[in-house]
Amino acid sequence: MDSSAIKVGADSTLTATLAEGIKDSLPIVLSYVPVAFAFGMNATKLGFTPLESVFFSCIIYAGASQFVITTLLAAGSALWVAALTVMAMDVRHVLYGPSLRSRILHPLKNPKTALWAFGLTDEVFAAATAKLVRDNRRWSENWMLGIAFCSWLSWVAGTVLGAFSGYGLLEGYPTVESALGFMLPALFMSFLLASFQRRQSLSVTAALLGALAGVTLFSIPAAILAGIVAGCLTALVQAFYQGAPDES
Incomplete structure (x- = not known):
């Protein structure tokens, strides 16, 4: 067998694939859907239309910050006050890109990088960092695209379900409602502990x-x-x- 073919076959096993990214996104997906569902219900309860609620999740895609900005706007706060508050809450995201870039050994391709960078939430960043720490060689942009896109899609899908199902479904179940709100920080904490040294x-x-x-x-x-x-x-x-x- 040609030695170059053997080398290509060996190298292909070193990088994580898009399918692996989709598979690795499942823990994030499972936690995003119920929290996004709660956001969709909460946003419509505050007076936003279902389409507006979904728009927040598609464009802002900021987890807890979406609860904050919808609450502030519904309470009559000025748009600039709500925007500055959310910016202060999410300023940490400015550090995610440089932090990952300093660990990545592979060359980056601008179109792919721009796509997965949009989906670089706390949980996706933690998952990427954990993988880079464990085995930098297997990290790849295709893997990042898989985990980032599936996470974003699950957040949007959860919002759609919550926004169009109407509000008040969980009013009789305060324990369930509290559990939904705790799932997102609990997931991030699990990733943080996994990569903590x-x-x-x-x-x-x-x-x-x-x-x-x-x-x-x-x-x-x-x-x-x-x-x-x-x-x-x-x-x-x-x-x-x-x-x-x-x-x-």
Whole structure:
């Protein structure tokens, strides 16, 4: 057999495929659908039309921030106030791209990168980081497209189901309603714990203390921003004195 053919066959097993991305997205999909369902119901309950609710999920696609912005707008807040609040809550996403890029050994293709970058939510970022930490060689943009697109599609589909089914279905089941709201942070926490390492404990502690100070002294958006800044600054200082962490 031709040696080049053997080499191609061996290399093909090193990169994760689109199908693997779809398969790996299932834990995210299973948690996104009920939370998005709750968002669709909540948005229509606040006075938004089903199409407006679905529009939020298609374009903003920001999880908990969608609950915040719909609540603020329904309460009569100015659009710029709602926008700034959501930006403060989601400013962490600015760091996701550079963080992943520093770990990725493969060359990136702009069209594909733009597509999966849109779907780079907390959970997708955590899943990608965990895969890069475990085995950088098997990460691929096709895998990222699979996990990002399926996650986005499940969020939109859940919103459609919730928005068009009407509101009030869970009013008699407060425990179920609370559980739906907890699934999203629980999923992200599971990914965070999967990729957590001992050397990150100082940064995590600093982020938690910063967030606690922010929510005590100011507000939830300020707490999110304070936690991000505290964690990032601690990581930078730690990297400066101890050297960059081993990416292997």
